Amino acid sequence: MKMSFLRAAFAITSLFSVTVLSAGDKVEINPPLAGSVSKEQGLEAWSRIFEVASHPRCANCHTGPSDRPMWSGPSYGKTRVHGMNIQAGNSRIGAETILCSTCHTNKSEDWSNANVTKHAAPRVAMSWALAPATAHWFGRTTQQICEQLRNPETNGDRDTLEIAEHLNHDLILHWAWAPGGNREPAPYSLQEHVNDILAWGVAGTPCPQD
Amino acid sequence: MQITVNDTSYTIDVEPEMPLLWVLREELGITGPKYGCGIAQCGACTVHVNGYAVRSCQLAIGDLGNSSVKTIEGLGTPDSLHIVQEAWIEHQVAQCGYCQSGQIMQAASLLSTNPDPSDDQIDAAMSGNLCRCGTYPRIRAVVKAAAKKLQGS
Numbered sequence: 260m261k262m263s264f265l266r267a268a269f270a271i272t273s274l275f276s277v278t279v280l281s282a283g284d285k286v287e288i289n290p291p292l293a294g295s296v297s298k299e300q301g302l303e304a305w306s307r308i309f310e311v312a313s314h315p316r317c318a319n320c321h322t323g324p325s326d327r328p329m330w331s332g333p334s335y336g337k338t339r340v341h342g343m344n345i346q347a348g349n350s351r352i353g354a355e356t357i358l359c360s361t362c363h364t365n366k367s368e369d370w371s372n373a374n375v376t377k378h379a380a381p382r383v384a385m386s387w388a389l390a391p392a393t394a395h396w397f398g399r400t401t402q403q404i405c406e407q408l409r410n411p412e413t414n415g416d417r418d419t420l421e422i423a424e425h426l427n428h429d430l431i432l433h434w435a436w437a438p439g440g441n442r443e444p445a446p447y448s449l450q451e452h453v454n455d456i457l458a459w460g461v462a463g464t465p466c467p468q469d
Numbered sequence: 470m471q472i473t474v475n476d477t478s479y480t481i482d483v484e485p486e487m488p489l490l491w492v493l494r495e496e497l498g499i500t501g502p503k504y505g506c507g508i509a510q511c512g513a514c515t516v517h518v519n520g521y522a523v524r525s526c527q528l529a530i531g532d533l534g535n536s537s538v539k540t541i542e543g544l545g546t547p548d549s550l551h552i553v554q555e556a557w558i559e560h561q562v563a564q565c566g567y568c569q570s571g572q573i574m575q576a577a578s579l580l581s582t583n584p585d586p587s588d589d590q591i592d593a594a595m596s597g598n599l600c601r602c603g604t605y606p607r608i609r610a611v612v613k614a615a616a617k618k619l620q621g622s
Binding site: 346356358362363365366368370372379382 | 507523528529594596
């Protein structure tokens, strides 16, 4: 039902450029015209997408079959699993033991000072969670992530327009570009990343080893 | 602003960014939840929000909405202790006691959602609650004891 609704919505958005305001971020879902992006350009877009997907702000919570979020990247020094023995469980929200939201509390709106404290648990206006096990990015190659992301069986049954829309709606993903504290943001910008996803889709979702 | 703590409604006049812990301790005089670190690293400030454990230093009062808050003061009463509190006393868990209200609130939250946790699940749930006195073995034992009490009740 939900996906049917989304498909209908995306069918409309494929015809028109849509601007959506959300959590202070303005993201335009504006795919290039069909046939206007070459495979080479698509691969260039993919290389930037991979930079984002493999960045600690994204990959640390895309740990695949492991239910352990990671602490890695320049903000954390030595790569290690999330402190406090955190296990997200099959629920991916820690429902079996301790909820992610115990510390990553929900904020109802964008407090300017919500994530300024170093080392404090970051917060967004939705429930914190580990990505689904099928979305396995941490420590994986560009080819592996590319194949995972273009396969509807492992990307949440989405086409690239739906992936772009997912980026627009999921505020945890927005947080990756405004993480606060002493955390390094994901590269490029949310809008540039969405543009790359759309261009990669129009190019036919090429992967480096195709 | 109206908030409900331990089934009592309060009217407060504070900035929406003020953490719940500050409201509890400084505005309402409810001092069971302790300040330890202020950044969700120790668990001493743990309370229940709608029945689930939350680090009250991390929740801005403006984000609480209509949720109800329960602190250690509202978990049980001296005449009718919560089953976790009973077990805590029977096993004499506390040493200095500073972290214990947070430990008890976290344990009660765990048992409300998982009434028969394994040792690993207890460790996973309780690892975010630090105890400088090192009472961890007794904490694990008492959570198991409380679970048994729950199953027998």
